[in-house]
Amino acid sequence: MTTLAETQPFLKRLFERLDLAPQPIGAETKHALDHWRTTRRGVAPTFADVVADLRHSGFAFRAVPEARDYEIVIGAKAVAPLLGDVAEGARLSEAPDRRGAVRLRRLFDEALRIGEPALVQFTLVENGRDRAGVELLAAPLALADGALGAVLGAMSIQRFETPAPARAAPPLGDETIIMFALGSSRALGERVARELGLALAPHEERRFEDDERKVRPLIGVRDKDVYVISSLDGEAGDSGADKLIRLLFFIGALRDAGAARVTAVAPYLSYARKDRRTKPLDPVATRYVAQLLEGVGAHRIVTIDAHNVAAFENAFRIESVALDAQALLARYLAHRLGAEPVAVVSPDLGGEKRAELFRQRLETLLARPVAKGFMDKHRSMGEISGEIFAGDVAGRAVVILDDLISSGGTMARAAHACRTHGATRIVLAATHGLFARDAETALRMAPIDEIVVTDTVAPREALAQRWRGRLVTLGVAALLAEAIARLHGGGSIDELLETGPKGAP
Known part of the structure; x- marks a missing residue:
């Protein structure tokens, strides 16, 4: 169960979420919890039960009750992203990253107090910027006398999209252009951004244990001309519907944050094949997708080789741009x-x-x-x-x-x-x-x-x-980049459709 709302204020300040019936998402935390459960005998596994597995991932700390501290037994490298450069045998109080040490100590205290695994989520902040989402597991371990006095830990880190700045962007108009690329479209987005002399803007994508998604920009977008690249194809772990929902929520977040204009760039647009009724009571999915995008506040949709260009253009009441390859x-x-x-x-x-x-x-x-x-x-x-x-x-x-x-x-x-x-x-x-x-x-x-x-x-x-x-x-990066530059600067898309992008093979 999620209990953060019922816990002490100091835990709320340190963590965004605390679960006492954990269902980890990350591979490292999931593996550690599965190992803890399979080796549990009585109240909890002992350190000896888990030590062999910890040589590959995870970490373990032993409580030092007289000092209200914890000592690293094994896994200093695995916990370094949170504590900094530490060695086995060191105590939390000696760690370079004080906030990371406080997080671990508070979480370890809670796991030993309840006698069950605890899972928390929080955001790592570096130089005032959100850099990564962290999922951290702490599970109690028993000492030789059967008393709880050590903790098994594991950490899964999801780095947010924070690419290094590209070369200085050429002036594309009076407004500043901002570009995001979601999910597996990131590689294509980076190529488009390079064509324009831009850097992709950073954003956070997080998946919860029930597969719900959170996605948000990590920079201000107020009064900006924003382009979001996201192909809506299905792949392992991400269906076309998953990607569509994520795009819709992200556009909604951008509009809530004051973006002046948001263009959805879906090189492949899902649900475009069902653009008419071929049987009684058939859905017309192309129109429903259009209504969803319009409903969250998209100003424009760009795609490449729509399944039926006429149906695509007729489905939308916002500007619809059908490129072709x-x-x-x-x-x-x-x-x-x-x-x-x-x-x-x-x-x-x-x-x-x-x-x-x-x-x-x-x-x-x-x-x-x-x-x-x-x-x-x-x-x-x-x-x-x-x-x-x-x-x-x-x-x-x-x-x-x-x-x-x-x-x-x-x-x-x-x-x-x-x-x-x-x-x-x-x-x-x-x-x-x-x-x-x-x-x-x-x-x-x-x-x-x-x-x-x-x-x-x-x-x-x-x-x-x-x-x-x-x-x-x-x-298709050159094609998309030239289309975006023309849309941003008021150029002709029809001319681009006739000639294709400059420098195309």
Whole structure:
């Protein structure tokens, strides 16, 4: 149970949360508590029961009752982030960081008083800035005579996003621009920030034991033009819904903090595929996402290659900016295809317009005719059907184009059909490489020579290693940076859509 509200004032001053029925989130604290519980005999484990495990993580202190102090028995290195440079055998009263020592002593006292593990959370502050969230566990240990007189401890630290300043930012207008990047979009955010000569602004992201999230800026945003980069794809431990909720709450926090304008930059926008009713009583998820973003106070939404651009633009009452990565894909493929005869194929009729626009762009770059084709597809209750294929692909290198690759089934069906109809080389091209569920199996079984995606979705490193040489990821940082610069400075987005970013491959 959470008992901080009922505890003594000095504990409230030291900790933001105190649980006497702990459910740790961090790996270190969870491991220590599990070990304490499995080795418990009677009132508590003894030091001898836990010492072997402490050689790898955690720490233990022995009480010095006559001095109202505690002595480090083992794990000085593990506790150094809180106490500073200390050695085993030293006492808390000798630690360089006095506030850290007070926190440990108060927590140890409480754990020995109640005879059960106690878990606290608090924020580490350095030079007046919030630097990290700390989860700290203290569990009582028994001495040889059975009395409680030592403490097992462990600490999990989550560093907040506090990157070093980049080079001085060029003037982008009268207002100051601030940029955040949430979760796994941080790497992309850093690349965008570098393109603009900015540093990402620091923020805190914290996950509670029931998987609720807390996210907040760590700098003032009053009267600023704020951009928040967050792709809303699902990944291990973070679904698209999780990321959407986190983005909504963060935008709400920015508006509460007085931001003059907040732009949500979602390179991949989740729930965009359900943009119309195909069955009675169907939800229209694209519109609901729009209402949520509008409701928390977003001023603008930016995405890349929306599933249906018209539906995306019509869903929002705030400014909606639909970028596309086709210039990046076309320039890369024009270089790779060389003098080969080429065809562009849509894997379903719904994407035929997208594929045709791409075919025209590729034809211009190659300065020669590019053939086209399409595959028939019907999806119902998760099952895909339709075997009709039309197009001139015999003896040609084929580019199968779609906005995303999710389960891989649609692309794999189209690849098999193209090979059956005489394609000599098959390249899959998509902006968003989601690679969900059994995508790897489906694509590995298909006759595919190369897969080209962009980094709107953080690359899956394990997948990239297994597909080394076949999977190519193009960067969209320059495209996003130029769009943000134009939005901030009042430039033309239409021109950017026509030409793509400067310096694109």
